[in-house]
Amino acid sequence: MSDSVTLDYHQFLFSLLPNEINYQHIFIYFNFGDLKNIRLVCKLFYGLIQQFWKPYLKKGIHIIDEIKRKENINLPPLEFYGLFEYNLKKNNLKYFQEIKTLEFFQNLKFLYFSDCTKCVANETLAYIPTSLTSIELNQFKHLTDKGLNYLPTSLIDLRIRFCKNINGSGLKYVSSNLKKLILMRCSIIDENLKFLPTDLNSLEINGCEAITDKGLAFLPSKLNHLILYNCDKITDQGLIYFAQSLIILELRFCIQIDGSGLKYLSTNLKKLILMNCSIIDENLKFLPTSLDCLELYNCEKITEKGLVFLPYGITHLVLFSCKGITDIGLQVLPITLLHLDLSGCRNITNEGMKLLPTNLKHLKLQYCTQLSDEGLKVLPKSLTELDITDISNFKDEGLQYLSKILKDSIYKKRIYRRDGDGPLFLMYRNEARRVPLFECQNKYLEGLKPYLPNLMLNVDYL
Secondary structure (H helix, E strand, O other): OOHHHHHHHHHHHHOOHHHHHHHHHHHHOOOHHHHHOOOOHHHHHHHHHHHHHHHHHHHHHHHHHHOOOOOOOOOOOOOOHEEEEOOOOOHHHHHHHHHOOOHHHOOOOOOEEEOOOOOOOHHHHHHHHOEEEEEEEEEEOOOHHHHHHHOOOOOOOOEEEOOOOOOHHHHHHHOOOOEEEEOOOOOOHHHHHHHHHOOOOEEEEOOOOOOOOHHOOOOOOOOEEEEEEEEOOOHHHHHOOOOOOEEEEEEOOOOOOHHHHHHHHHOOEEEEEEEOOOOHHHHHHHHHOOOOOEEEEEOOOOOOHHHHOOOOOOOEEEEEEOOOOOHHHHOOHHHHEEEEEOOOOOOOHHHOOOOOOOOOEEEOOOOOOOOOOHHHOOOOOOOOOOEEEOOOOOOOHHHHHHHHHHOOOOOOOEEEEOOOOOOOEEEEEOOOOOOEEOOOOOHHHOOOOOOOOOOOOOOHHH
């Protein structure tokens, strides 16, 4: 029983994800054969895969059959949406010569190479379709910068991951129309960043260990979105080179960043993400006043003293696992906040819930283990979504209060709680909302009916 309950709960959590996330960021990592098997897991997976991938699955089968009819051709599987995955053999150049004239191949928009350890990479790229707008080169062992000369001029999205022989000199061959570029775990050096396309809008540099502040001087002036991930040699002084056109900036695991360089940031910046950096309180005073969203992850040096510098007008704030945050800091939060994530702030107590902004709509309190029923009773009445995952201190009294505000509020409330053997789903018939509750007394569930007249108990879990 517990296994089936856990599975049902996990399916429920998966259903909360937008469909675009499911098929663009999860299912895309599976090949054709895996997708056929995944469709059999549950109705949810079957429906999603059928809805978004069925046309490409059919085309994939058709193209494979057409290739097999050609004599002496034993092509590795052509995956859904024209994706080539797994190891391509050394003589794969012949395969590309054979299929390059096929209509389906000529019309491809996205092509994905993964783990092509035996590929004659540079020559192979000469046969990719000129219709491509997006290509990912992942773990291309033999790919060098010269190979980038074969990329079509139609490209607007280029992703190069784990290609150790790429040092960036080939970026001069890349289409001037390119808008998005990802360079992950390559051997990029500072001086070759001067070859970045001037009209680039989005750039991610991830784990390119040779990049320093000097390389940032070559960043394009039209960048809107910049991600620096695991760039250990980047310091605050390098932030002076960031484009004034930046709207979104993400600095993740840049351990030398303490925030003093925030004063150089664009006055147009709307979203700033700082993850596992060395940010200190006093440097938050340099935050751009234009910020609408600030996300701080594992910034352990941040305390309530730094929160007084938060820009007025900010609506979205994440303080994930910022362990220096206490109740005192909550009273200085901007009243304009609509979304607040305090997950992992284990020093937050029930008293802090009284100090939250009164207009708050979304609140996440995962792993705030000092909270109990008393904290639930003083939450802002404006809340439309509450996440209290993995907090074991809530009892029937607190859940009864939540049930009451569910009934009285004009908003649709969603409350997530997970800390027992399995969920008990309380569902509104009219609103089709499910509220998982754990470790509740069975007799208490019957007592909820006065508060939830449309309550439907799923007796399978009683």
